[in-house]
Amino acid sequence: MLRDAADALETAYDVIVAGAGTGGCVVAGRLAAAGFSVLLVEAGPPDSAEPAIADAGAWAGLLGGAYDWGYAYAPAPEVAGRAIAIPRGRVLGGSSSINAMLWNRGHPSDYDGWAAAGATGWDFAAVLPYFKRAEDWEGGPTPLRGAGGPLRIETPRDPHPVASALIAAAAERGMPVLADANGPDNAGAALANLNKRGARRWSVVDGYIRPLAGHPKLRVLTGATVLDLLISGAVCSGLRLGLEGGIATVRARQEVVLTLGAIGTPALLMRSGIGDPADLARLGIPARQALPGVGQNLQDHPLLMGINFSARAPLGPVRDNGGGAQLNWRSRPGLRAPDLHAFVVQGPHAGPEIAATADLSGPVFAVSPGLMGSTSVGSLRLQSAEPDGPITLRPNFLAEPADRAALAGAIDTILDLADTAAFRDLGAVPLTPARRLNRSEADAFVARACSTFFHSCGTCAMGTGPAAVVDPALNLHGVAGLRLADASVIPTIPTGNTQAAVVMIAERAADLIRNAAG
Template structure:
């Protein structure tokens, strides 16, 4: 049931899910299917309020618009003192409704690394069933892929010329072509896995919420802001909401699940008095429960915008998500997993600082690399106790010499593609940069071109040590009746787009809650 008015709310539900984004929709849908009464709370509007959401090729126009929270990473010298926009969906479906629909798990060893870091029971063998449970893979069920799940996953039926050129060019450079980007190893070039059905985005709303329209177990409340948690001693009993200009309190009979994302979840916890006591005292917030790890361990993948090429002639209209193919490779021998990733863009891809250095009009395309094995660790700092108060986000991009060296090498790899027959057939001429760069030039280019893959995570990390925020069952340490099911719980960032990992986390969170509720 979709509602947006206070008078339709009940006073209590079995489970309250705060945040109807990628994780929240999965948890709410699964628990409602299991027979629990669920309230799913979203600050933004329904996804039907913006028709472009459904168009798989229109997502770029959603960034920075009314369905985006409008966050930005703080300027730092390492990125030429620029603020870097970090789009996050403020709409039913969250970032699943405005993202590029990429479905990449990363490398299997990423999750073995989670288990080694203290997230016991989250190794790849343990999480694989939850990845598969979510999928309706176009190729059908395999030992690694799922079929018949809520999320349709497809590759391009008719790849764009730039996507085809990436595959052929990678072959010329001696890189393997993968039949499946989510196969046993992700090193090589592949057609991108996309959560879409034909030309239509297939978000978590489509997969987990819309099929339950009319189900009395699921109440979806849009236009409602989560203001704080209701706490009774060391137990969470409900949620305080801002709705219709007033404040409502709703109780949870079993649990509250936070799925506000790696920015919203730690902010709500701190505003509720849960966090580092020193941080809370700075804001005049009384400490209800001390958890100093909240807001620490922020991680993201740095992306270079962009390595652009002119083409001999127009390459045709946008297809799929405006990309369609990707490449993963290792910056140096001996790494457990590919640490570099690139994707094609069926048009120019550059921030204003780079766009000002060349004429990017006419037939232009891009191959944009980024670092999936980044080692920089940042933080989230709450600046106000008010619900709409500012947060300062510092990802610490390019602060580690190893990260800069890997990305500098990635520029050379992408420029080497321009020398392959596949790219010469397109008439590819490098524009930004126009040639191989000397070391000092590469450092300057990195600082001006660095952006983000929108993969903010880690700010409420899972584990058992003193810095951990949730345990391996996603319970908040020391607070009963409260779990987290979003990217904030990742102890380390996977070497891939984070959407698939968040869905997996949420699938498992729903199983934990269902089992606990009996």
């Protein structure tokens, strides 16, 4: 079942799922188990090709390597003219095979905001059953949590000293300590929810694909590049695939589902003639369907890497995912949800510009803040019509003054932790920055330290307005037989890590496809 050759590839399947990442594995696994014949296509290799993928503590070493697409955000003056790497998994399981395994839904009001923005029927009450369906939560079922689902979710059983210190320090500063980071409110400190089982990563492959090994309805094809969509009139009937040694055409009896992610999905649509006609003409691509929203609305969460501290003594080996605890808070009163988030790193966390300002050798740890309520919006633009051609990604990090101000204020919040007994017990001394910064200095630090949480989304937004790309049933506007089920359809970025939201979207997509088939 988990084969990478094109042997015995059939000419047609009930459903073809393009992209075996977080969304694709969920859709394919659910539909195959329901009796649909499914072809799941992935450009990268099987996840078993690299043992480090299964090691929950080894994920950082996978970034920028052979299992990463190697994308980067374009340099911009707001981030001191730097390109910012944006890791995306090029392997079975996609980014769920190389990410930090965090399972955060964000605030319930995020999804009420989706519904208000035109994604009718995607309010929190409507999507909660799909979050719960996916979960095998260590604490068992509750009104907000699911158990027995495909994805194992655990908190650290023996938290690293830095993780414990963050929670104790937050309590000293008068912040809530949460029993569950995915409870009714996410404001406060909590142990991280992680997709792992013990020391092993528990990806969507583990949850949705491996249990179907040998299943006659599921065909997994790795090492296959989607070249373009087969579209006749206003109907998508299949895909053209690039395989080692040739090209194959496969057709879908019912529908094609794109799950190539917030970068790959809009890129394929545009190369297939779906997008802004004027922009397509720039590359000599004939327009098949005018959808100017394709590639627009790019959103991500900016991250500061990082605020580093020296410790009095070595803190022990890496545990869990190298972090283990998090903190959410509001940058100013009156916000509907916490807009700032920080996590611990069991070692130094800094890009080269920040690392050059201090000695980060020896016992060092970090608390890295980021903006989950970011309002800056960017775009994706093709530079070539070729399937492997370059793409320009502009998230417009820090373009909005409110985003810069919130991150500048977050520096002081993290430095405040050094004045707590919990951090004094570690002998914590700030290194980057080594002291309080005035606003001008803080703005400069934010620009040089700004990176990404790897939460690209929104480039084929769901809705009903003129900029929407898919309708609330995830069907592409104007083309029958084509549905999207990945981070690209997110209309507004949630205030949490996007993995959980993508799994929820894909769970619901599988239901929508089953219902459409009768």
